[in-house]
Amino acid sequence: MRDLATLPKAHLHLHFTGSMDVPTLRDMAARHGIRVPAALVDDDPLRVPADERGWFRFQRLYDAARACVRSEADMRQVVDAAARADAAEGSVRLEMQVDPTSYAPFVGGITPAVEIVLDAAREASAAHGLEVAVVVAASRMRHPLDARTLARLAARYAGEGPGEVVGFGLSNDERHGDTEQFAAAFRIARRAGLAAVPHGGELLGPAHVATVLESLHPDRLGHGVRASEDPAVLADVVERGVALEVCPASNVGLGVYEDVAEVPLRALVDAGATVALGADDPLLFGSRLTAQYEAARTAHGFSDAELADLARASVRASRASDASRASMLARIDEWISQPEEDGAETGEESVTNG
DSSP, rough: OOOOHHHEEEEEEEEEEGGOOOHHHHHHHHHHTTOOOOOHHSSSOOOOSSHHHHHHHHHHHHHHHTOOSSSSHHHHHHHHHHHHHHHHHHHEEEEEEOGGGGGHHHTSSSHHHHHHHHHHHHHHHHHTTTEEEEEEEEETOOOHHHHHHHHHHHHHHSSSSSSSEEEEEEETTTTSOOGGGGGGHHHHHTTOOOOOEEEESSSSHHHHHHHHHHHHSSSEEEEOOGGOOHHHHHHHHHHHTTTEOOOHHHHHTSSSSSSSGGGGHHHHTTTTOEEEEEOOHHHOOOOHHHHHHHHHHTOOOHHHHHHHHHHHHHHHOOOOOOHHHHHHHHHHHHHHOOOOOOBBSSSSSOOOOO
């Protein structure tokens, strides 16, 4: 089997605060004299039930981590650490999602917050050899007018390269907020050429996926795994060409599925859906991007050729330029053309694919 850490791939579902590793969080907490909950630093992946109480615990821990990000230097450290970690796992493109509202009080407003993240993304791209772009995300827990403000801000920095805004998202507990009320914000984003990348279809079922499809017209859907429960909804996802950002570790961590083998990854791919694997919040769920590909291999039986196809899907679903996509896809072709590592046994003999 080939080394999945060297498989070139695009990472399209990674949240700003949740991207941190434990050493980064410890460093920030010590800097500001903050005591963080043990559950954030014990290296034990979060497991909560898929109900309001479970989400409350998840959100409380996320908020505790976010409270440690209190300065421009902290924000830059988060971006740099995420880019460094992704590059070490073979990522050639990272589209990191951030809600600048959370960090605005420490840096003078939402506009400086966005500009800091974008500048840090440009620096991290150059330092670590991958493209780091940004998705600006609104929260379902705030008023839809706030989402419009963020969409207009995101539009000012729209582009496709490193250090530019490539998409507009909608995050937080999908059981709250009226999806239709956020449609105006997504219209603003689309007019600016930004990808529409709301969350949906993880905590709620296929009916919610259908609502998001009709109301927000997404290019990509954060999670979307519950579409598998209704063939008609899944067929609509496929027909519309909506890519699904599937994050197996977080699906398990939030109690949607008991283990990664239950995540309907194979069903989604077999139905023709475009699937881009993501890590969501490694700080809480305990695994980064390569681990999601490992799960596809070990729990779902994906061959190296199929894993390469997943990586290709992630690149094609990204907002990278045509030239960058072509280069990334060529690197994936090179990965799959290499012989398998020694020790990959079929039970009878060693297998190599040349």
